[in-house]
Amino acid sequence: MQKKQNRKLPSFILCIVLIVATALLTTGCNGNAENQPSAAAETNVPSDGSVLGTGSTQFTFTVVDIDGGETQFEIHTDKTTVGEALTELGLISGEDSEYGLYVQTVNGISADYDKDGVYWAFYVNGEYAQTGVDSTPVEEGGSYSFKAEK
Numbered sequence: 796m797q798k799k800q801n802r803k804l805p806s807f808i809l810c811i812v813l814i815v816a817t818a819l820l821t822t823g824c825n826g827n828a829e830n831q832p833s834a835a836a837e838t839n840v841p842s843d844g845s846v847l848g849t850g851s852t853q854f855t856f857t858v859v860d861i862d863g864g865e866t867q868f869e870i871h872t873d874k875t876t877v878g879e880a881l882t883e884l885g886l887i888s889g890e891d892s893e894y895g896l897y898v899q900t901v902n903g904i905s906a907d908y909d910k911d912g913v914y915w916a917f918y919v920n921g922e923y924a925q926t927g928v929d930s931t932p933v934e935e936g937g938s939y940s941f942k943a944e945k
Contacts (some may be wrong), residue, residue: 858902859938878929895927
């Protein structure tokens with residue numbers, strides 16, 4: 796009787812170890828990570844429909860991810876350019892270049908053109924922007940968006 800119980804104990808321990816390992820592996824996985832190239836979602840990113848900032852000028856800001864999912868914000872600011880307003884709120888970030896701000900991350904989602912050909916396209920009132928985000932003046936009631944494009 797003693798030998799039979801001794802054989803069950805290692806099997807029981809092995810089952811527990813496998814269950815814990817499986818739980819740890821699945822907890823760290825993001826189910827849609829493959830759908831968002833170079834995506835790094837941040838936990839402090841505001842949710843859809845958020846009203847952000849303070850200031851006398853209001854505009855709409857929309858983010859469209861590579862899968863077409865949209866997140867829209869109402870922005871209030873006293874900044875003079877869209878880039879200043881969005882950077883101050885942590886909605887965009889990137890690198891300064893000779894052409895202005897090269898936006899690489901929008902609403903916590905990063906795009907890396909060199910890696911997978913995805914980039915952030917900037918739109919003003921539904922039209923592809925003729926200026927960079929950091930040189931586009933804020934217009935009361937305007938509509939600005941970044942769309943991940945390939």
